[in-house]
Amino acid sequence: MIDVYSWPTPNGHKVHIALEELGLPYTAHPINIGQGDQFSEEFLTISPNNKIPAIIDSEGPGHQPISIFESGAILLYLTEKAGELMPRDIRGRFETLEWLMFQMGGLGPMLGQAHHFRQYAPEQIDYAVDRYTNEAARLYGVMDRRLAKREWLAADAYTIADIAAYPWIRPHENQGQNLDDYPNLKRWYETISARPAVARGLEVLADARPAALDDEAREQLFGRTQYQKR
The missing domain is CATH 3.40.30.10 (Glutaredoxin)
Structure with missing residues (x-):
């Protein structure tokens, strides 16, 4: 257990x-x-x-x-x-690890800062709001380009790279982003949202x-x- x-x-x-x-x-x-x-x-x-x-x-x-x-x-x-949820071949494995690290080192921290300065900061700091909203847009663009010709982020399969990134895209409005501006990312997001296991996971606690x-x-x-x- x-x-x-x-x-x-x-x-x-x-x-x-x-x-x-x-x-x-x-x-x-x-x-x-x-x-x-x-x-x-x-x-x-x-x-x-x-x-x-x-x-x-x-x-x-x-x-x-x-x-x-x-x-x-x-x-x-x-x-x-x-x-x-992890490819067995070395190329697919490291491709998955690349995108997992992308989420851990960039997507999560930067979107978290965008969320904080737009929603929770005790005072409005325009420089911080602009900086992190723009960085969020850049990262969304990275994912949108990645997903233009593939269904998933890595290894042509649903992996922990997708699972890691998905929850950070859910509060996109709080990060100043509109998924209609990123059609490939929106398709990916909606596909993952429709998975029963994802719905169950989001209900936990x-x-x-x-x-x-x-x-x-x-x-x-x-x-x-x-x-x-x-």
């Missing part, structure tokens, strides 16, 4: 969707990042960077428990465990998340609390 310590955010959704696609048994445990659960000693034991998600697989390598943090590492572990952030949640997520020495 895999225990997933998570919250319904893009990085959490990546792992929830992968587990549903792979059919691996798991139990989801909410880590309410708006209430500071990510800073608890118990969670820091398995996620030293105090970020969700993290997992503990009681049936890890050699039938021994293993804990893993960082969503990209978790995706790699899950696909290795199940033997699916969905009822636990409040509709809006209160002052406490803003402090936990964006205030000085996250910078305290632990």
Whole structure:
């Protein structure tokens, strides 16, 4: 059994969707990042960077428990465990890894900044809004060009590269983007959205998340609390 310590955010959704696609048994445990659960000693034991998600697989390598943090590492572990969603040939594998790294190193961080400065920053900073909205548009363009002549991001197959990128495109309006401007990306997005396992993954812990952030949640997520020495 895999225990997933998570919250319904893009990085959490990546792992929830992968587990549903792979059919691996798991139990989801909410880590309410708006209430500071990510800073608890118990969670820091398995996620030293105090970020969700993290997992503990009681049936890890050699039938021994293993804990893993960082969503990209978790995706790699899950696909290795199940033997699916990752091409077996070396070219397809590294193509998938390229686009997984694209999401981890660029798409996620930059879209996250666009989301933050457009939705959550306590003051409007035009330079930051313009910078990250424009970078979001550039990254959307990269994906749109990639998908112009192929169905999926990598290896002509649905892989963890697609699973990693998809949740970050869902809040496109909050990033200042219109999918009609990226027809190939829109087709890809709609195809993934129609997958039953994706719909199930998006429902994981969905009822636990409040509709809006209160002052406490803003402090936990964006205030000085996250910078305290632990």
